[in-house]
Amino acid sequence: MAGRGRVPGVVAVCVLLLSGLTGCAGRPAPDPQTVAVQQVLDRRATAVLKGDRSAFLATGAQGADAGAGRSAAGAAEFDRLRAVPLAAWSYRVTAVHRTGDRAGAEAELRYRIEGYDRAPVTADRTLRLTRTAGHWYVSSDEPAGKSGRQLWEQGTVEAVHGAHSLVLGVGQPKGALRTFAALADRAVPTVTAAWGADWPGRVVVLVPKSLEGMAGLLGAQASAYRGIAAVTTGETGGTGRTPADRIVVNPDAYRLLGDLGGQVVLTHETTHVATRAHTTPATPLWLSEGYADWVGYRDSGRTPLQVAPELGRSVAQGQIPAALPKDADFAFAGDAGKLALAYEGGWTACLMIADRWGEARLNAFYRAVGAHRRRAGAVEDALRTVLGTTPQDFTRQWGAYLKTRLS
Template sequence: MRSALADPAPVRLLLAGVVLAVAALSGCQDDEPYVAPTPTASTDAIAPAAATRTLDDLERALRRRDADAAAELGADDAAQDLLRSVAETAAALDLVDVTFTYLTENGQVAADGSWTAAIATTWRIDGFDERSARADIEFAFADGGTRVGAIGGGVGRTPVWISGPAAVRRTDDVVVLVADGVVPMRPLVTVSEQALVVAQRVLGRSAEQLVIEVPASSDALHAALGQPPGTYDAVVAVTATADGANVPGAPVHVFINPDVYRAQGPLSAQVVLSHEAVHAVTATPTTSGVENWLLEGFADYVALRDVDLPVSRTAGQIIGQVRRDGVPEALPSRLDLDTRAQHLGAAYEASWLVCVTLAEHGGEDALVAFYEAVVDGAGLEAELRRHFGWTIGDLTRAWQDTLSSVSSVGG
């Protein structure tokens, strides 16, 4: 057997390293102590396989309604509390079809060895959603992928149910999800149930259901919807699909902006929720090509139908605009009804008066049939002629007469 000492090469390599180290130290001044460089994290620390096993464990914990098992996957106290709340909320919502699929890393590994990744997540509220929602959610992994450090943020969505502690109430007709006491639960459940009744009364439907979600803040609302900050800052509520997939059958929920909703009185809150219930029941977020004045005007027509308020209240902004600038030349446009439009309130009121004009001309049954046909994909102008015997020009002139009439009262 050959002796290890017979080959001097390893010794030469080691000595060369020592010489280089001594040469480097000899150039240092006595008052500048040597400091070892901070090690930089390597992408070698990313462990998708370990993270996938952790996600599988989280899936099992949620399926079994095991909040303790979910919490054990957290990297620290905060993460454990988050995962416990996720499991508790999922159980209270009766979520099914919950899956987590590792997609790809988001950037490099941090100095502490943690990294973030996009996780394709699916979920469905059993008994309420026809199909599962799907969204890419950012997860932070720690301890070589064996622990979850955080959920949400980044460029993906952060659904309310996975964002932190929340309260849930389920009835036969309504599910209400409220982030950690941000608004009182009981009054909201009552308003939501009444909103469904209001929508059903006009639409003639009796088997519809409603899902209401209240994120922790306006910022959390935008994160849940995957929208840029500021999009819905001035909006009380918005109806949208749970995952942004505006296709038939996608789960449609009502999302409330708590920062604005808290300032509403009982009557205003009821009108807003009734308006959104119409959107949810008729699944308008999954439609395309329908004029916004019809979608928003009809929802307001239903919400205000049995509200005992003078037109000076229900159309005060558009009345003021007409008195100042005259009657508009055209029906409200998509830009007029953009959530950040300067005169959004007036545009909503003007759209409501379009539908009031139609109902006064042809009756409420004709208005409902017209709305449902167009939402289902029929041509607006053809249905307008069919149900009212009008062209768009006829409707515009009749609506302008309505605006002139209501604006002259008390003027």
Template sequence: MRTVGSLLSRIQARPSVIGAALVLVLLLAGFVGWRLTGGGEYVAPTPTTAPAVRADTAGARASLEQLVSGVREGAELDGEDASAVAVRNAHAIGIEDVTARYVAEAGNVEQDGSWAADVEMSWRTPGDPALTEELRVGFDAEGAITGFSAPQGTRLPLWLSGPVEVRRTGSTLVVAQTSTEVADRYAELAATAVAEVRKVIGWNEPRLVLEVPAAGLDAALGAQPGTYTAVAAVTATVDGSTKAGTPLHVWVNQDVIGDLDSPGAQVVITHEATHAATDAATNTRRPMWLTEGFADYVALRETRLPLSKTAGQILAQVRENGPPDHLPGKAEFNTRSEHFGAEYEAAWLACEVLAEAGGEQALVDLYDETGRGIGLEKALQASFGFGEDELTARWRSHLSDSAA
């Protein structure tokens, strides 16, 4: 009788038996499979995975070089693709010193050969410092640029985000993703705002830049979704920093300001122009109520609307709950605050109280002195002869009288 041990010893003694046995088993398995499928010619199964598609990085680099040279050399690119549109935008705005450095692929290459890469880009708008951002650039299978985007927290400049309308004067620049007619409207608002601000403060070399993105302010400013949904416009540094002296632009929310009539829209733009003229986005020495209230004072200075229109929200609150016990601070000016608009009205009325008590120049002096770092109490005493407690009392009384 054969035992397992004797069989193993024979196999170990004759290695060729293993090879012959394996060949026989494989042949039999193939024959059985052939018989079960009905015979015929054997066909190898088709691979289930498609061959890998590689990114055309050489083509991408060439497209970036073409974009840069188009902006630098003033050469127009044919067509309506993203690169050609960006070059035309850059020429209209006056963009200078453009560079584009390919960094790395971002994600997988699609089956159609399209893909995206991180690209470090720099540029300079006349009057501004050079800006550098790492943006996301889309490419097609041949490496042609298909579009630009920005990661969360990074600003995407309007000249790279689609066609824009540009309006320029000696003191204003409007870059708008709007129709021709709407761009003309913003140009008029900007010019009027400069003139109105100069009637109150010394803006010797005015420069007001309006940027009007098509889709709200959050993406344009690299902010979390919903941050600026209810904000008509915001003045901020071009690079997102808080460094004093950094040029400021005004970003306009079309979803909000588009619903305003001409006087209302003008108030918004003049308010923001006041911030731009006084470096309000980088000067944090002033109390918030004075920064915002003074900007509204300038914007509403020549408005002849009743208080029911210019201060309706705060007066409604006073009728219901009485006047606030303190001037509005940073917490009240939160863009997500339930009573966001009322705080601006309250701050404006505080400045109205001051202008009525000491005149417009005294209010301007207070704004200037606090901006230089002089304490509010000291500056109030110097310009008006009373301090913050007296101002608060007069302001609360004015609110109560106006709400009656």
């Protein structure tokens, strides 16, 4: 009986062992070519971080294998990158397509700037490689699909370090970069005074040579950003970590701004960086853009009519908005007047909250909206719990506020 009692246990152990072996055998072995490509990109990344030009060039194809001018271009790109203070740089190969001694690879580039990025910038890359004497070498490394180009792919990078900022520019005089650093250094404490200190308190500003350079960084058409002085990159938060943000300047549009306008724009964009962790898919654009404008104009001394002239004209004509601006109203490629009304509408709504409920409640309202996982019900719930009102009553109060402040 004792012997028979042990048999099920033995069988069970055998089944577990066989299951384990099956599980191990079921995992596909790494593709040797993918491993080889990953290894050469690992060496390339190490060379970038160490500033080892010779080691970097040793990972690249030479002569005819590199293609016309590509070897020289790779060396130039390494040199252009030297001014960027990197804390991390790595590639993750996601696909390899090989034909004989030629291969194409898709990879994710991840990098962080020392002292500024808590999370990496990610960029999809398409690489071409050649194999010589059994080893793979990089022939080209380009943005994948509609991904934006990196700043150093547009020219030699100049860096200016401010008290709260790092300004990286291409094709710009050093004096212009210092001006942007001064604007950013004034913006950071202004934003902290309004929003609070729960953000890193520093920004990275990218200044390309032209509007076309800005569009290239964003992977977009230049026409989409004509007249837009600056934008902030970075996905919305809500994932438990804050992605790396960049303020990207349109130098062509910025030249048209006066001193106040230039400062307001940098402060507006810096506000987006500060609020990123609390700006989620639940946050409507009237709130995120309106709040950024509220911080930008908070200490400017400008009157509501000076800040919101388009909305003021509408109010003067008896055209009071029946609803807060929709996300679609903020489209850059849309009608300029409609875009101005959207921004001014968001700003006046935030101004009203600060005036009637106080600045602390405005900040709490912003955070409460962003704390929701989705848009539906987020504003309604925050209006009720933070401001003690309803969407209908808030909109009614906003309309009355516009009549009072813009008349």
